[in-house]
Amino acid sequence: MNVTVRLTDDRYRTYPFGVIGVGTPLTIFLESELVFYADYAAPAGWCRRIGDVQPLQLTQLTQDRYAFCGRVRDLYSDRTTSDTCHHVLLDCTLPLNLIVAELEPRRQIASPAAPFAVGDLLTGIVHLTPLWEDVSVPPVGEPVQAVVRRIERLVMRPGPGFASYRSESELPHPELAPDQVYLTLDISTSPLSFRTDGAR
Helix, strand or coil: CEEEEEECHHHHHCCCCCCEECCCEEEEEEEECCEEECCCCCCCCEEEEECCCCCCEEEEEECCEEEEEEEEEEEEEECCCCCCEEEEEEECCCEEEEEEECCCCCCCCCCCCCCCCCCCEEEEEEEEEEEECCCCCCCCCCCEEEEEEEEEEECCCCCCCCCCEEEECEECCCCCCCCEEEEEEEECCCCCCCCCCCCC
8 A cells, every 4th residue: 555654854864774765665653743633623634533434544635644534443641741642543454653632631530531442433634754663662553564665855945946846766865854755655554453452
C-alpha cells in the first residue's frame, strides 16, 4: 500500500542512517500530527468516535492529508500537564499512531482517560509524518516496513520553480525548509491481530 508522508527538517535531522533516497528501506511508526477531538475546524486535523459500522480505511485527500476510519487497538493518556493528550494506536488497514488533544479535558475523578476506549471506531482527518523506530518509541505503536518510492519537493525558495513540485532522487541535506518535502512510501501490509482487551 502506498502512503505519502511529510518529511520535516526536525524529523530528517534525527534520521540515523544518513541520506534518504528513492529505494531507501525504512522502519517507521506512521504518525499523525496533533489532532483535536471533535474540533472540526482544527487546521491540522480532527477525530471523533462513531457508533455506526464503517469499513476500516485510510484514504488520501491531498499529499500527506488523509481521511481515516480506524478501530482503537491501544491507547495511553498523558495528563502530566494541564492539557490532556491521548496516544492512540488505530487499525486503519495500516497501524496508525494518532495523537489527540482535548480542547476541554474532562476533570471528573471517575471519568475515563479518553472520550473513547479500546474497540471503538474513530473517524477523522490527519496529516501523516514518519517516526523512526530506531530513534523514538511512542507510548503505543506498531512499526511498519516501508520503501521510499517517490520524493517530491514543493519549492518555496525565491527564484525559478517557486511554488512548483520537483522530483528528487535523494535528499542529501537535512535543511529542507522552507521547501516542503513529501515521501511516497510502499508499506508492507499484514493482517493486524486486533484484541479488545488492548493487548498487543
